[in-house]
Amino acid sequence: DTAVSQTPKYLVTQMGNDKSIKCEQNLGHDTMYWYKQDSKKFLKIMFSYNNKELIINETVPNRFSPKSPDKAHLNLHINSLELGDSAVYFCASSPGTGGLFFGEGSRLTVL
Amino acid sequence: GESVGLHLPTLSVQEGDNSIINCAYSNSASDYFIWYKQESGKGPQFIIDIRSNMDKRQGQRVTVLLNKTVKHLSLQIAATQPGDSAVYFCAENIESSASKIIFGSGTRLSIRP
Numbered sequence: 001d002t003a004v005s006q007t008p009k010y011l012v013t014q015m016g017n018d019k020s021i022k023c024e025q026n027l028g029h030d031t032m033y034w035y036k037q038d039s040k041k042f043l044k045i046m047f048s049y050n051n052k053e054l055i056i057n058e059t060v061p062n063r064f065s066p067k068s069p070d071k072a073h074l075n076l077h078i079n080s081l082e083l084g085d086s087a088v089y090f091c092a093s094s095p096g097t098g099g100l101f102f103g104e105g106s107r108l109t110v111l
Numbered sequence: 112g113e114s115v116g117l118h119l120p121t122l123s124v125q126e127g128d129n130s131i132i133n134c135a136y137s138n139s140a141s142d143y144f145i146w147y148k149q150e151s152g153k154g155p156q157f158i159i160d161i162r163s164n165m166d167k168r169q170g171q172r173v174t175v176l177l178n179k180t181v182k183h184l185s186l187q188i189a190a191t192q193p194g195d196s197a198v199y200f201c202a203e204n205i206e207s208s209a210s211k212i213i214f215g216s217g218t219r220l221s222i223r224p
Contacts, residue, residue: 043214102154
């Protein structure tokens with residue numbers, strides 16, 4: 001059983017399009033995150049939700065909108081995609097005290 | 112500022128030798144530190160963690176050392192194996208109330224046979 005699963009794994013799209021990435025965790029954790037990893041492998045925190053409430057929003061453009069329908073799901077919707085949005089997006093969950101459990105990543109390529 | 116820094120992008124080690132990966136952090140209020148391993152095409156995996164009230168913690172073949180005086184963290188891997196090849200990240204929890212975990216820039220560990 002995959003603990004943190006995200007779909008799709010790969011996404012190729014044109015500039016200006018809107019796309020979503022979905023994430024689900026079956027660990028029973030209260031906290032979920034989105035991180036962006038650029039081509040130099042730098043991992044940057046974007047958002048964090050605790051039990052469906054937004055608790056961290058790191059100066060991410062408004063084109064990025066996370067949504068948490070319940071504490072096991074955290075989706076990421078991106079409007080008007082730009083070239084600079086190309087990256088690997090990682091979902092993660094945490095029990096609150098302790099480290100993060102990551103999904104396998106969703107590689108977004110904007111053409 | 113908020114930063115966890117790794118200055119060396121690549122470390123090459125002979126198989127069987129010990130590896131030491133270093134990390135400098137800047138937030139003296141951070142109370143929790145973690146090392147992650149990321150293999151190609153996968154998400155980061157938890158290796159070992161340490162809280163700020165400790166200076167050393169050991170796992171299986173791995174040891175983390177924390178020096179709060181100079182804000183330095185290190186990961187030691189004993190008897191490095193080919194399967195240890197990966198990018199290693201240190202991370203720190205800079206806001207314990209929000210579990211805000213930020214990452215350093217990563218070190219690629221490559222193993223020479």
